[in-house]
Amino acid sequence: xxTIRFTLNGRPTSLEVDGDxxxxxxxxxxxxxxxxxxxxxxxxxxxxxxxVDGEPVRSCRLxxxxxxxxxxxxxxxxxxxxxxxxxxxQFIEHGALQCGFCTSGMIMNAHGMLQKNPxxxxxxxxxxxxxxxxxxxxxxxxxxxxxxVAGTK
Numbered sequence: 001x002x003t004i005r006f007t008l009n010g011r012p013t014s015l016e017v018d019g020d021x022x023x024x025x026x027x028x029x030x031x032x033x034x035x036x037x038x039x040x041x042x043x044x045x046x047x048x049x050x051x052v053d054g055e056p057v058r059s060c061r062l063x064x065x066x067x068x069x070x071x072x073x074x075x076x077x078x079x080x081x082x083x084x085x086x087x088x089x090q091f092i093e094h095g096a097l098q099c100g101f102c103t104s105g106m107i108m109n110a111h112g113m114l115q116k117n118p119x120x121x122x123x124x125x126x127x128x129x130x131x132x133x134x135x136x137x138x139x140x141x142x143x144x145x146x147x148x149v150a151g152t153k
Contacts, residue, residue: 006067009077019065024048026064027074035075035104039133046132049105049112050074056112075104078111087111090145098136106132110146119150 002019005012008031017026027033027050036059039047043058050059051073078085087107090096097103106129113120113128120128125146134142 002065004064004068006069007071009073015064017064019063021064022060023050023062023064023067023072024059027059033074033076036108037101037104039102039105044131044133045102046105046109047102049108049132051108051112051115054112054115056109073108073111075108078107085111086149087114087145090148091142094141094145094148096138096141096145098138102132102134102136106134106142110142110149114146114150119152120146121152122147125150125152 001016003014003016004019005014007013015026015030017030024036024038027036028038036050037047038060039045041060043061046058048058048060049056051057052062052067052070078088087110091103091107109129109132113125117124122143125143129142129146
């Protein structure tokens with residue numbers, strides 16, 4: 001067991017945890033933040049995406065010892081003062097979700113992408129979202145929601 005200190009959704013956090021344990025399981029288990037989903041467990045589908053120091057990261061492949069001193073944002077950390085984040089609002093507005101399973105990973109991946117490039121072209125959005133899978137085939141509406149936030153549509 002190790003003491004791991006990091007910032008989670010803007011709050012200093014300290015946990016006594018196995019350093020090899022994956023962030024996904026700590027978020028869902030110990031911290032009860034279940035918005036981050038388990039999909040494939042291999043970092044391929046994107047359902048478990050969170051933002052770490054401004055970069056979208058697959059939490060199913062990130063060991064706790066590697067989050068020491070980092071700033072982590074989960075889907076629960078996007079809303080502020082009871083107001084949804086613009087990405088969350090636009091996903092709703094555009095119907096960019098069906099079953100909702102991939103949604104938090106999609107939003108977090110888009111959030112990280114837009115932090116680096118606030119006005120991406122459609123081609124850049126497609127490339128940036130390419131590794132996040134949606135089994136319901138809502139990709140067109142997902143792209144439209146991200147374009148709306150970026151002001152490029």
